[in-house]
Amino acid sequence: MKRFEYKTLKIEPRGFWGNKLDAEEIDKVLNELGRQGWEMVSMQDLSVSGSSWTFHYTFKRETI
Template sequence: MSKKFEYKTLEIRPTGTWKSKFDIVEIDKILNDFGQEGWELVSMEDKNFGYGTTECFYYTFKREV
């Protein structure tokens, strides 16, 4: 029997006046919470405007069902 997975994508956006701040402690908390629920991070991708400015990050997780 083959394994089956479900997937979840999380979007994290920067904050601050110039949208340039990421709270690393908060991101770690979110990632650890997902890990405690059985989610495994499989990819992370940034979305940017093309001028070196990151709009957000997408974290994709999977877990076996």
Template sequence: MLLFDFFEMFWNQILIVDLNLKFMHKKKFEYKTVVLKPKVNFWTVEYDPNEMDKTLNQHGNEGWELVSVESREHMGTYLFHYTFKREL
């Protein structure tokens, strides 16, 4: 029985240490929202996919991760709101 008690005590100590480490090292993030506006001509509204890719790649290279995209109507046209996050 002593051997079993020793292993039980040892295992409980490992769990306590593991739980303490998880609570001590919470990740922190910062967030950034970028609004992409279309090119508006007199008759047309155009979105440039190359410009969108350029913006996404620029932020990705800076360590930002895209977490959401939202399109919002503004004065008859739609704007894309990109939300990024990165770990501090």
């Protein structure tokens, strides 16, 4: 039977108004997790009052 482990990554915007996301930095983090064997299974955009938000990325990888 296959077994998996899961990891959730929380990415929040930066800047004075909390509205800046650095796509290149996010790509670096996601690519590094991919090299470690993690596969993204979902991404959720959590809006709060329409102006402040956070992204949750959930990954899985098979355990040995």
